[in-house]
Amino acid sequence: MLRAFWSANLAEELAYRANLAASVLGTVFWMGAAVLTAGVFFRQTAELGGWGFWEVVALLGVFNAVAGVVEALLRPNIGRLVQHVRDGTMDLILAKPLDPQVHVSFRRVVIWKGTDILLGLGLAGYALVRAGTVPSATSVLAFSLTLAAALAIVYAVWLALMTLSFWFVAVENLEILFDSVYEAARFPVTAYPRAVRFVLVYLLPIAWITTVPASALTGRAGMGTAALALVVAAAALVATRLLWNVALRRYTSAGG
Amino acid sequence: MRSREAGLRARYAALIRAAWLTDLQYRAAIAIWLVLGVAQPLITLAVWWAVAGGGEVGGYGQADFARYFFALMLVDQLTLAWDVWYIDRWIREGELNFRLARPLDPIHEAIADNIAYKMKTGTLVLVVWAGIALLWPAARLEVGPGRFALAVLAIVLAAAIRFVTGYVNGLLAFWTTRATAIAELHFGISLFLAGRIAPLSLLPPAVAGVAGVLWFPYMIAFPVEVLTGAVTTAPELLRGFGWQCFWLATWVGVYRLVWTRGLRRYGAVGG
Numbered sequence: 001m002l003r004a005f006w007s008a009n010l011a012e013e014l015a016y017r018a019n020l021a022a023s024v025l026g027t028v029f030w031m032g033a034a035v036l037t038a039g040v041f042f043r044q045t046a047e048l049g050g051w052g053f054w055e056v057v058a059l060l061g062v063f064n065a066v067a068g069v070v071e072a073l074l075r076p077n078i079g080r081l082v083q084h085v086r087d088g089t090m091d092l093i094l095a096k097p098l099d100p101q102v103h104v105s106f107r108r109v110v111i112w113k114g115t116d117i118l119l120g121l122g123l124a125g126y127a128l129v130r131a132g133t134v135p136s137a138t139s140v141l142a143f144s145l146t147l148a149a150a151l152a153i154v155y156a157v158w159l160a161l162m163t164l165s166f167w168f169v170a171v172e173n174l175e176i177l178f179d180s181v182y183e184a185a186r187f188p189v190t191a192y193p194r195a196v197r198f199v200l201v202y203l204l205p206i207a208w209i210t211t212v213p214a215s216a217l218t219g220r221a222g223m224g225t226a227a228l229a230l231v232v233a234a235a236a237l238v239a240t241r242l243l244w245n246v247a248l249r250r251y252t253s254a255g256g
Numbered sequence: 257m258r259s260r261e262a263g264l265r266a267r268y269a270a271l272i273r274a275a276w277l278t279d280l281q282y283r284a285a286i287a288i289w290l291v292l293g294v295a296q297p298l299i300t301l302a303v304w305w306a307v308a309g310g311g312e313v314g315g316y317g318q319a320d321f322a323r324y325f326f327a328l329m330l331v332d333q334l335t336l337a338w339d340v341w342y343i344d345r346w347i348r349e350g351e352l353n354f355r356l357a358r359p360l361d362p363i364h365e366a367i368a369d370n371i372a373y374k375m376k377t378g379t380l381v382l383v384v385w386a387g388i389a390l391l392w393p394a395a396r397l398e399v400g401p402g403r404f405a406l407a408v409l410a411i412v413l414a415a416a417i418r419f420v421t422g423y424v425n426g427l428l429a430f431w432t433t434r435a436t437a438i439a440e441l442h443f444g445i446s447l448f449l450a451g452r453i454a455p456l457s458l459l460p461p462a463v464a465g466v467a468g469v470l471w472f473p474y475m476i477a478f479p480v481e482v483l484t485g486a487v488t489t490a491p492e493l494l495r496g497f498g499w500q501c502f503w504l505a506t507w508v509g510v511y512r513l514v515w516t517r518g519l520r521r522y523g524a525v526g527g
Contacts, residue, residue, distance in 0.1 A: 022437060033444045040454050041303060044313045048303065170281035173288050180288075180295035192302045 001098055006109050020112040027064065027116045031123055034060045034186060049190025054131035056188065059214035061124025062147070063185055066209060068116025069151055070178075074158045076108045079175045082165040085251070094252065101244055105159070124217060133218055142216035142226040149229035150209045156236035157205065159244060166247040185210040208232055286377055293336070294329050300453060301325035314458045320484075322394035324455055326385065327483040331476060332452075333381045334374065335415040339366045340439040343426025348433065352522070363423060363511075370419060397483055406493065410479035413500040418475045420507040427511070430518035451477030455486070471503035 035057055042053045051059070081104055084090040093103050128135065135143070161174055168174065181204055184192075189200045189207040200206040212229050215221035304321040307313055316324070343366065346352045355362040389396045399407065425442060428435040447453050448463065449472035456464045456477050467473050478496045481487040487496060 022434065026437065026440065029441065029444060033447060036448065037453050040448070040459065041307060043460070044458060045307045049306065168281055168284060170278050171284045171288070173285050176288050176292050180292045183295045184299050186299070187303055191306055193306050196302050 002102075002106055005107055009109050010111055016112075020115065023112050024115050024119070027068075027119050031060065031064055031119060034063070035123075037186075049188045049192070051188045051190065052131065054127045055214070055218050055220075058124045058127035058131065058218055059188055059210055060186065061120045061122070061127055062150075062214045062217070063120070063210050064123060065117045065120030065147075066150060066154060066185075067182075068113055068118075068120055070154060070158075070182075071116060072110045072113035073106065074155065075175060076110050078105050078155075078158050078162045081162040082169065082172060082174060085165050085169055090251070094248075100248065101159075101241070105155070124214070128217065131218070135217060135219065138223060139216060139219050142221065142223050143213055145223075145226040146208075146213040146216045146221070146229045149226070149233035150213050152233035153205050153208050153236050156233075156240040159240040163240070163243050163247045166251050181206065182209075188214065205232065205236070286380075290333070290377065290381070293333055297325045297329045297332065297452065304454070314455075316455065316458070319394040322392070323397060323484045324480060324486075326388065326395040327397060327480045328452065328476065330381065330385050331411055331414065331479045331483065334378065334411050335418050335475065335479070336374065337370060337415070337418040337422040339370065339419060340422040340426040341436065342366075343423060344429040344435045344439075347426070347429035347522070356519075366423065367419065370415075398485070399483065403482065403485065403488075407479060407483045410482045410497070410500065413497070413504060414475050414479045417471055417500065417504050417507060420504065420511055421471065421475075424507060424511050424514050427514045427518050430514075430521050446472050446475065449473060450475050451480065455481075468499075471499075471507065474500045474503055 038048075038053060038056045038060065041048055042056075046052075048056055081090075084093060084104065090100075093100050096103060158175075158178060161178055164174055165171070184196075184200060184204075185206045189197050189211045192200065197207075201208075208229055212221060212225060216226060301321055301324075304313070304316070304325075305318050308316060308318045308321060311317070312320070346355065346362070352362070355365065421442070422439070425439050426435060428438060432438075448459065449456075449467040449470060451473055456467060456473060459467070467477075474496070478487070478500065482493070482496070487493060
């Protein structure tokens with residue numbers, strides 16, 4: 001069923017090629033600004049949290065790739081949950097045979113944002129070359145696993161945040177909370193003071209979203225961390241699914 | 257009669273509760289925008305804090321960075337301008353017409369909207385900022401009445417520059433659908449040239465030099481440095497205020513030009 005939705009999307013989106021060009025230019029500009037920002041710091045220091053310049057750039061590549069997934073898949077879908085609840089279209093979704101969480105999460109795909117993912121991964125690859133690091137097969141595997149875990153965690157965070165829409169129906173900009181906190185993912189968590197680091201590993205899972213995959217890619221972290229990341233991701237998905245069910249139950253029982 | 261009064265009271269209570277809940281959520285939305293506004297400066301501060309460690313970087317120690325970025329958060333919130341987004345929308349979605357029919361120029365609606373929002377959020381921002389300064393000595397600013405007055409002037413001028421540049425940017429919608437993309441570009445550049453990533457003295461001298469003759473630092477960095485006391489001497493202050501006045505006047509001139517040209521084009525295209 002998803003395939004039917006997505007092929008209709010694709011036709012729409014490809015018709016707007018100007019959008020694609022503008023999107024690519026925009027992403028390249030922002031990636032450039034991010035690299036320049038790192039450059040400003042590296043004028044004053046030789047490392048950020050023990051990471052060298054090109055390692056940080058590799059992390060920025062991962063940051064952009066994950067942001068691409070957010071723009072392509074998360075913001076257009078689960079980000080619109082508030083509207084569904086307000087318009088009453090949530091009831092229509094609940095009446096359909098498809099699991100409402102899947103429907104709300106994956107209905108649309110903004111395909112040209114996929115270029116952000118490619119550009120991000122490209123930047124990470126380029127940074128590895130400049131750093132002189134050639135990732136081993138295990139590193140590539142660890143990277144793939146930690147990246148998958150990171151995406152699962154990002155999804156879980158979005159779901160948890162948007163579930164608040166069921167209670168805070170009048171708050172239109174819940175998604176902005178994600179953007180605010182995600183800014184912290186631009187740097188390796190070791191670059192922050194210790195107190196902040198603690199928050200970003202155990203409370204707001206920012207560390208697991210960019211630092212961990214980037215560490216796997218550059219060889220700082222191995223399969224052990226990858227396994228841990230998968231456990232954290234699974235726990236996050238289960239927890240948010242439970243939260244979703246609670247919210248849905250409350251919504252339907254309130255005569256919604 | 258008794259039950260009618262009771263019924264009325266119950267309904268009133270329900271109305272008040274509903275209004276309070278809506279107001280609460282509206283305030284929640286404003287709080288969320290505030291969180292976004294302070295996120296980038298806070299994160300940037302955290303990294304500089306760690307880099308400075310126990311020593312200093314380019315003359316800035318941890319306390320200096322804390323002072324700079326807390327002042328920056330305050331100045332940013334007080335000089336905020338978002339007019340580019342709705343001016344662009346007004347033009348592209350035909351919401352300009354009924355505004356043009358009014359006796360008052362639409363810019364006044366935009367200015368009023370800007371000030372009204374800041375009056376609502378200004379107190380919240382100042383209270384939070386004062387609270388943090390109370391708990392964290394590093395963020396405190398020693399501001400005498402003289403410097404306070406100068407800072408207020410610099411902030412007002414900066415707010416005006418940010419508003420007018422945003423307005424002109426929005427007016428570009430008369431000619432292009434990418435006015436908001438230009439706004440993003442402007443913000444991206446201001447990350448560096450307005451001192452949001454680092455105090456300008458930490459940038460390469462050539463970059464800081466270019467910034468100094470453009471309007472960017474006079475939107476953020478200059479008022480911040482007046483507040484923190486980084487700019488104290490008369491020549492520095494005169495120079496800063498001079499550039500603020502120059503760029504404000506220039507942008508107001510550009511606005512007048514763009515507005516008349518734009519209206520002509522808008523009318524010609526059957527707006």
